[in-house]
Amino acid sequence: MKLLMFRHDGERRLGALRPGHEHEVVDLGEVAPDLLAVIDAGERALEHARKVAANAHRGLPLNDVTLLPPLDSPRGNIIAMGRNYQKHAEETATNGDVKPPTIFTKAITSITGPYDDIEIDPSVSDKLDWEVELGVVIGASGANIARRDAMNHVFGYFVLNDVSARDIQNGWGGQYFKGKSLDRSCPTGPWVVTKDEAPGPGNLALRLTLNGVV
Structure with missing residues (x-):
């Protein structure tokens, strides 16, 4: 299942791509207010979301909504x-x-949306870099988790662009947190693919293009 957050007619809503019609978004407002609430509620909420999406006869055209970060908070x-x-x-x-x-x-x-602009301020950094990464959404919390049990705590996956200010990151002995935490510089999304529909992190291919160049 592909779960997302979107804005339509000024309202922020939880949604999903309509199964078999992935150019349409099904409003899941009756299930939960946002994706974090679905994760917190567990399997029952996820099953409810699946049923609503599967039974929808139509959805909003994907081009008519604004896609937001799947998990902005x-x-x-x-x-x-x-x-x-x-x-x-x-x-x-x-x-x-x-x-x-x-x-x-x-x-x-x-964190910012998948298609939001990134503000570039040369007075802060003039050496921005980009890296496509696989975002892993943790569902069930835990600590000291055994390797064999790790995947039981994964909810799903999304794409993340780890935009970095290399001059800040590599200066003063290596400031990773500061160099990789510029405001609204980390596009995420466009949706979260639930674990059951993904082949596993080791079998996913990632690709980033800049001005058409891979």
Whole structure:
């Protein structure tokens, strides 16, 4: 299922792409006010959302709504991992020494919609960079989770552009949080694909283009 947040006629609503007609958005306002509420309510709310979407005879044209960040107010910062792909880790290796992944956070104030403009202020940074990443939405909370149980805590996936101010990030000893947390600089979405409809994170291909160049 592809769940999203959208604005239509001035109202912010929860929605889903209509199954078999993914150019249409089904309003799920009767299910929950937003995606976070669906996650909190658990499987019952998700099943309700599936039924409403499946039984809808029509939806709003996708082009007639404004897509918002699927999760614009998570309860904590975005937890991210640098050098999380083998090829990228090898590219950043020094003298053949591949460094382990780096864990850092991004402020939630960096979150923006999938098609929103990113404001560029040269007085803040003149070395913006971009990286396509896989966003993983955590459903069930936990701590010290065994590797074999990790996927039980995953709700779904979305695409994220990890826009970074490299001059800030690499200055003063490496300021990852500051360099990766510029306001409204992290496009997310356009929707969350629930775990049951995704082949698994290791089997997903990501691609980013800039001015038509991959």
